[in-house]
Amino acid sequence: MHEPRSRWSMVAVFALLGAVTQVLWVTYAPVADAAGRYYAVGDGAVGWLANVFPLLYVVLAIPAGIVLDRWFRGGLAAGALLAAAGAVVRLLGDTYVFALAGQLVVAVAQPLVLNAITGVAGRYLARRHRPTGIAVGSASTFAGLIVGFGLGTVFADDIAALLVVQAALAVAAAAAVLAVLRTPAEHRTEAAPAGFGALRIAWGDPYIRRLCALVFVPFGVFVTLSTFAQPLLEPAGVPEETAGLILIANVVAGVAGCAVLPVLASRRGWELALLTTSLLVTIGACVVLALAPGVVTGFVALALIGFALLPALPIVLELTERRAGRSEGTAAGLMWLAGNLGGLVVAAVVGMLVGEPLLAFLLLAVLSLLTLPLLRSFSRVSTSVPARSPTS
Template sequence: MKVPLGVVKWSQVLILFLLNVSCNLIWLAYAPVADASAAYFNGSLSVVNWLNNVYVLMFLPGSVVSALVLDRSGVRRAIQLGSILQCVGVAFCFGAAFVQNSTARIGLTVVGQAITGFAQPFFLDACPKQAYDWFPVDQRAVPTACSTIGSPVGSAVAFLIVPAVVQSQGDIQTLLLYYTCLLAGLMIITLVVAREPPPQAESALKEEVRIETSLRKSYSKCLGTKLFWLLSVTAAGGISLFSDFTSYLNQIMSPYGYTSDDTGTMGAVLVFSGVIATFVFGYLADRTRRHAVILKVNVLMVFVGYVFFSIIFNKPGNFVLAVVACAIIGIFSVGSLPVFLDIIVAVTRQHGIGEGVSMSLLWGSSQVLIVIMNVIWDRTRNPDQSYPAVPWIVLGTWAACLIPLQFYPLSQDMIHLDARLKELSGDHEGAKH
């Protein structure tokens, strides 16, 4: 019996969603239980933070390779290769648990984190391209949201699972065993179930714009596109701040009497509120095609959330208020992500730039910012292990990052980009005849 096309294409979205979930499970295997992880490595909190940095830094070379694979071989090959790399990486981390020498354990874990970090862009960069391959122009924000939110969902799940499983440093080995089995199963599913889009899928209605095949020329074009940077500076800043804020939440709050369970709940609210919002804003963007308007409002609301958190975070007993602040930040940060991705791809496609290139630059920029902020934040830690300056650094950084988006012209909103892409498609069809 032939499987309906709708079932097939949403199964592909589900696979990519699960792969993005798995990325953040590995990335946050240690940070939510920072003290136990430091004891596991017989090191300091800086060791735990630098393991996060290794994962993030390896995203950069991975982005270049993923852009090449995505634009030349497609989503299927990219996510299959990424799933294999990710499985190999977590196997290194699990193997490190059996090594007693702390230096060797750290070294093997660094290798594992590096390989899994290299694999992540094969999944994140694929989200908008998958939507463009399988869905028509007015239905792409929602599937982009569905696959992309796997990353923050993975963060939320990690904040719930890791503190529940890891009660002491010895439990980290058990956690890594679970992760190894999970990723091995997911790799098998990806290799078997991932599909190429059929020639006459619904996306045959999509605009046909000639995509530049030279990677060097594509990057050069993208770097020279002003509208791309007006969107991407704010998007990359938001992604990096949210990622660092999530991974440091336990360390920020614990000096003020909040437990790992408390910060786990905050992290879960931070992410799951955003997950719900992605569907709301994704649907709203698809229906109205007013992506820029939605984003201009949302980034201001994120600023309000960071202001609120900065005021109340260092006062013990403010658990409910902290959860409310996390909800505001999550709704408007995570909720904006698929809207950003959709309009960035539309802006760059009209210049003949493939999704792999534009996404690798966006995500790569955000990873660089993550590392920079990790180093800065680590230097602001007090001798009592508190981070009193971090929320204010976040607030100031976001105030600077949201400015470029405010200069994005509404005359280039998605509804106008759609019309422009149709014109380009018509010109392309005319040239063929």
């Protein structure tokens, strides 16, 4: 019997939705000062319009994964509708209350969308195409950050127009996803166990737990550099505008890495080798930033970190999809939960060292170094063996 065909239309519309959720997340980051004036609030209040996303992800990652494992099409449809609804809520008034309410709704949608990366690949793509599908889904989230910052630059002086454009993108993405979801998936249609059964299966697998531990620091390093690169590089004479360009280069390099490295890793069986390399590159780049910070080293080091470190996410998600079987949504939720916790914890610690860039960058290098021994607990054979049979 031939394996059902791959439906790339689902991957395409899902990638659009994934990108839009990230656009909505960083809406106010590139226009923080203008948003503060528009809503008549301080920098702290504007910061919360983005900070609610990782905080709610920590709370909702597992419930969203359970929903996707049991009712994948309904869960993803809900995520699409919530993302569009949140973007529209922000248009209902020009006060901070509507802005925060809209961001909260989108933040609820985000785990339903991002946890579905592995599910889309598993349900709509043939086995040989799934690494590519996961890489595309992951890369779309990083591409969304680039688009979000780009839109902020274009509409820096017109917050109202910025919100209208983003709402139109969100509604269009939701409509496209709902249209494609009308056709049932042809791959892996068996539902996961009811209640917390999927969580017990996923967390009960030591391999999944090790993957969670593995993503904690790399995700935390990326979030920390995205948050504090500008103040950490400022003492070395790097202007704020240049730091923004450095961060864009970091994400662009990451999207390029996601387009190449995860697929290569899956085809050649190089997953663990590339994960090890990503950590080594991160360690070296952070040491360079600690000892010789500057414009040139900032561009080169953060571009290398982006190219090597960001593809670690789709690689880990592909290993998760291959391993977790019918509990893949919950397992993916565990990965995102661990990553967001890493972002919160590592960023909080480094945030106390913003005035000491040398120590901050060296700490990131040491944390990455301490993650390397975790890779020794993995083997190529174990990446191919499901935690449970789909019929168990």
